Amino acid sequence: MHKERIIDMHVHSDNSPDGIHSPMFICEQAVDKGLRAIAFTDHCEIDTYHSQKYDCMAFHSYFECSKARVAFEGQLLVLIGLEIGQPNSDYELTKKIVNSRPYDVILGSIHTPKGFNCDIKEIEYDKIDVYDFMKNYFAELTEMAYCPEIDILAHITCPMRRIQGKYGIAFDYEKIQKETDELLKAIIKNDKVLEINTSGLRQPIGKTMPDENIIRRYKELGGKHISIGSDSHSAYDTGAGIREGMLLAKRCGFDRLTFLVDREIMEIENNI
Ligand SMILES: [Zn+2]
Ligand SMILES: [Zn+2]
Numbered sequence: 015m016h017k018e019r020i021i022d023m024h025v026h027s028d029n030s031p032d033g034i035h036s037p038m039f040i041c042e043q044a045v046d047k048g049l050r051a052i053a054f055t056d057h058c059e060i061d062t063y064h065s066q067k068y069d070c071m072a073f074h075s076y077f078e079c080s081k082a083r084v085a086f087e088g089q090l091l092v093l094i095g096l097e098i099g100q101p102n103s104d105y106e107l108t109k110k111i112v113n114s115r116p117y118d119v120i121l122g123s124i125h126t127p128k129g130f131n132c133d134i135k136e137i138e139y140d141k142i143d144v145y146d147f148m149k150n151y152f153a154e155l156t157e158m159a160y161c162p163e164i165d166i167l168a169h170i171t172c173p174m175r176r177i178q179g180k181y182g183i184a185f186d187y188e189k190i191q192k193e194t195d196e197l198l199k200a201i202i203k204n205d206k207v208l209e210i211n212t213s214g215l216r217q218p219i220g221k222t223m224p225d226e227n228i229i230r231r232y233k234e235l236g237g238k239h240i241s242i243g244s245d246s247h248s249a250y251d252t253g254a255g256i257r258e259g260m261l262l263a264k265r266c267g268f269d270r271l272t273f274l275v276d277r278e279i280m281e282i283e284n285n286i
Contacts, residue, residue: 019285020260021051021273022253024097024121024168024211024243029075030057031066035249037075037082041090043249051091051273052252054079055121055168055243059099060108072096076115093275095119097168100126101161102154112163119274121209121243122164123172124154134173139181145189148173152193159200165274166241167201169211169223179219187227198232206239207272207279208232210263212255213245222259229266239272239279260286 026033027040035043037054044052056075058068076094083092095117101108102124112120125133127150139147155170177183187194201208211223222229229240242259246252263271263284270281 019282020049020253020256021053021242021271021282022049022244022246022256023053023093023119023166023241023273024055024209024245025052025252026056026097026245026247027054027075027078029071029078030247031071032057033247037079038085040249040252041082041086041092044252045086045089047253049090049253051093053093053095053119053243053273054082055095055097055119057099058096058111059125060111061100061103061126063104063107063111072111093118093273095121095274097121097123098164099123101164102128102157105161105163108161108163116276118276119165120163120277121166121168122158122161123168124151124158125172127151128154135176137173137176139173139177139183144177144183144185148185148190149193152190152197156193156197156200159197159204159206164206165277165279166207166209168209168243169213169245170197170208171224171228172211174221174223174225175214175217175219179214179217194228194231195235198228198235198237201232202235202237205279207241207274208237208239210240210242210259211245212242212259215255215258216251222255222262226262226266229262233267240268241272257286260284
């Protein structure tokens with residue numbers, strides 16, 4: 015393994031409500047761990063953009079991360095982006111935010127699914143039909159794949175952290191094969207990137223999001239672009255699981271990995 019090849023494309027700083035460390039400290043830790051590049055992708059929830067002060071946080075994130083980029087030049091490639099939550103709640107606002115700064119990369123996520131007034135973490139999955147829920151969740155993500163402002167579809171099976179991880183519900187992916195294929199085909203057709211999110215490896219579910227079956231299916235259908243992100247909210251987790259994610263990508267036939275600079279897709283050899 016060449017340590018300089020490790021790139022973490024999903025990192026939160028203290029400019030996210032749930033992030034705890036400053037961009038400078040995260041960069042210092044990333045250099046110590048031998049990472050080559052990180053992408054800061056602080057939260058920006060579109061449906062609560064003003065009421066929950068994401069407008070201020072996104073502003074601070076951009077400037078604090080820019081300072082870190084300059085300070086660590088030559089040691090660490092610092093990419094600056096956002097994790098846009100619920101872009102489908104206001105596409106015009108999404109466009110305005112994404113085009114307001116020269117971002118490198120934009121992740122798209124659904125944290126608050128349509129019809130729910132809470133985060134996917136708070137849903138009581140033992141009281142709903144999880145198959146209907148996931149079909150609707152994938153339909154929302156499929157729509158997101160057509161949004162020009164989104165580059166990477168983040169943690170597409172995120173509810174599984176609770177469905178399988180917390181509630182211990184056995185989930186048969188074959189029952190949502192049609193919706194899964196529609197989502198993966200939309201990602202491919204629109205030249206978007208599928209994220210392997212490694213945060214599940216640090217949680218009870220013990221698996222990446224999505225897990226291997228979906229990554230293999232993406233490859234079978236002709237998918238080309240895979241990025242890997244730790245979704246760290248602490249400097250100590252930055253880079254966590256990236257190596258495992260690279261091995262998984264390799265097993266599924268991805269010899270190249272994707273990152274973005276100036277919102278342009280770049281590729282690097284997956285030489286794990
Ligand atoms: Zn997220
Ligand atoms: Zn995140």
